[in-house]
Amino acid sequence: MDMHVLLFALFAVGAVASAVLTVTRRNPVASAMSLVAHFFMLSGLYLTLEAQFVAAVQVLVYAGAIMVLVVFVVMLLNLGNEHRLQERSSLRSVMGTLIAALFAVQVIITLLAHPTGMNAMSPQALTIGTTESIGQTLFTTYLFPFEAVSLLLLAALIGSVILAKRHVK
Amino acid sequence: MEWTKLLIWVAKGAILVNAMLVSAAYMVLAERKIAAWMQNRVGPNRVGPWGLFQSFADVIKLNLKEDIVPAAAHYQFHALAPIIAIGVAITLYAVIPFGDYVIIGGHTIQLGMAPNMNIALLVILAMTSVAVYGITLAGWSSNSKYSLLGGLRSAAQMISYELSMGLSVVGVLMLSSSLNLSTIIRSQADLQWNLFYQPIGFLLFFISSLAELNRAPFDLPEAEPELVGGYHTEYTGMKFGTLYLAEYANILSASALMTALFLGGWDVPFLPKLLGLQPGSIELALLQVGSFLTKSFALVFVVIWVRWSLPRFRYDQLMTLGWKILLPIAMANIALTGIGILLFKH
């Protein structure tokens, strides 16, 4: 068996399993830790796609920053109480689940009936995932979105400080 | 499948992990001995000559102890936390190059698990940020207020100092224009160490790594007088031992990282040319690894020295230092480096 296929299978199964655990665990900390595992699996999938920089940033930003924040908030609020997390199944959630599952089935059936025909990665894939090429493109072609995103982050920073502050005068 | 390649990898991994764990165990002894020396005491001296077998005695003792888990603890996470801590600590060693390469029987063997990784530095930053989970989970899952306070403190502290740590490396990256640790080390050959070009960066990195490692003077997460033992208050036996080992393994990896980034890594000035050693020869490889380890352990000594010399910060002082002093200095350092490169390199 090819090494790449094996790795893809490993990470794909891991990603789906940890995603399912994330949405089904009652304990928020268990959910959060499954999501961290999921991000690691996704990072592995990015590596199979030769996107090394994205893979590193995935762990750095998602697992290292965003999820730490989430875990921090969960612990701060002490949401570990299991009995308060009993979830009622209603018609709404059952229907929603069914429709969502239908979407996945639809995508899979469509792809099986009409394959994209792209069976191998582009030869450029090896070079576009490196730090150099990402940096070059980010600071030339995508300079304006980059600056816009920095503004967005600043706005989010200020907004979250004001929202989380106890007394706004 | 190339079996020799696989065999070399497995052998390298086994040597690396074992050497790391043993040196982490011995660093505990070194810490006690150095502390004793600084305080004019004798230190551990019962097990073996000069207490040299103390580490083994400690490990055996920890393994034989009863593993007590508090009744109210979240026991899965309680068990998971030490695993995350030691796992992250070991992963860091995979990207550190301990020497250049050596040719044995026609095989070129890199001295390190993945020393030529193009994103090595990002991986290190990512793994250090993941290390927060081990400590916060340990604190939260114990379900004890001392542990929880220790865990939350350390999470806040590590998030805060990660920024100045990451930014203090940027100067080095700008000088060597690479994230690859081997390339960074090669760019410092012949005493062109980054320490001389980036003294502020080195100082910032050293201080932030002390905070990242929860070492004195930033050891608030385990401040004994107020928090009993911090996040590992409720741990016993080998789980405690694992958390402890991970802490010391992190000290060693941080020192190795500082060596690679600022002290020229495996670089030995002038000596190889004087002796006429060929690149790839076993002698040169030994010399390089020796030089790397000497520099790393010298830094470990400094870290221990700092612990027994400086008093602990107060929590607000810690946050002020991180956000209002180190972070602006790190940014100014980046700007300065940029100006320097513009003026002198072009």
Place this chain on the structure above:
Amino acid sequence: MPTTIPLDWYLMLSAVLFVTGVIGVITRRNAIIIFMSLELMLNAVNLTMVSFSAYNGNIGGQMFVFFIMAVAAAEAAVGLAIVLALFRNKQTVYVDEVNLMKW
């Protein structure tokens, strides 16, 4: 070394992951878990972007992933601040108990 995995596999995988996220958003009550499910959905889209980028040899997909990550980080900061404010005012993070504005 190019792989022999067809693009379709990645697309199917990300469809499954996306739907997992959707189901999480629909069925869960805890605001923080809903937030995590949203992250799942964003990441499923990221996976699609990166795989298209690798199979077409176009860097644009990976650029988009960066911007999505930045937006996700901003969303995390603001979203969790809102959850904190909510908890402070109502002592709950369950979205069905926050019904003051409901008719």
